[in-house]
Amino acid sequence: MKRTVFLQDENAVWLKGNLHSHTVNSDGSLTPEEMKEAYKHHGYDFLAITDHDFYSDTRNMTDADFTMIQGFELWSNAGNEKDIHVHYLWEDSIEPLKPNETFHLPERTGRVATAFAYEMRNKGCFVQLNHPHWSMLSVEDIEFDNPYHAVEIMNYGTEWLENTGDGSVFWSEMLYRGNKVWGTGGDDNHNHYPLDDMYSDSFGGFTVVKARDRSSKAIMEALFTGSFYTSTGPSIYDFYVEDDEIHVVCSPCERIFISGHTRPYQRKLGRHVTEFVTKLKGSEKLVRAECMDAAGRSAYTNPIYLE
């Protein structure tokens, strides 16, 4: 039996996207139209404009080659007053929030924010905890309730700004504790510098979905089901468990790690490693892979649950 999180459909397409960006509708420097053109010309297939506390309606900007995903980023506090930024993403056919209007929670507390997150889940939104390292969160801060489909494990904007964009350890800890959450990545770009400047915060962290087609509905389905990987460079072409063997296929890397809900990890090292086939230890509740290239950039699969 073959088990995988990637959509098994011979007509499926791989689509590269940025799930996190800010425009002049909040604290970014580009208009939504300029942002779309920048990402389209950089080889991306989809983009979510996620302004702070403001839903920028971009449904009429989707074209034959490029899909806009709807969403926004909400700011609130946990019980201990740390900032929590939560992402809401959705497909075109629903309208969980009034377009092009500032939105504020009645209270910026963790409890009100969590109730709102469940409400938005019920309306069909994908709910994601953003940049936990930048927010200085520990897993205990969100464990009183976990409404999240995903945690953002790569946030390029805060990585570029303060070296705090890597949420992969936070994600590991959530998984160790039995939370079932996917790992996403995005730029969180504000574009206060030109796109070709070395200080540009665009084009660093991305999510690649394997989807039925290019529609916002199909891309959202891929996010909900974990049919995607997150990367700052390498590509992952396949990841599955068949009988008692784990298979990973990727672009040339130097290290491939397989991890589970606990140690031990498994690894393969080399100059141009593009495949790793290894046996399950037998006790794993889940397995996932990280593929790291010679420049230290990583691609992460979502977990395959074996229970």
Ligand SMILES: [Zn+2]
């Ligand atoms: Zn944020």
Ligand SMILES: [Zn+2]
């Ligand atoms: Zn942001």
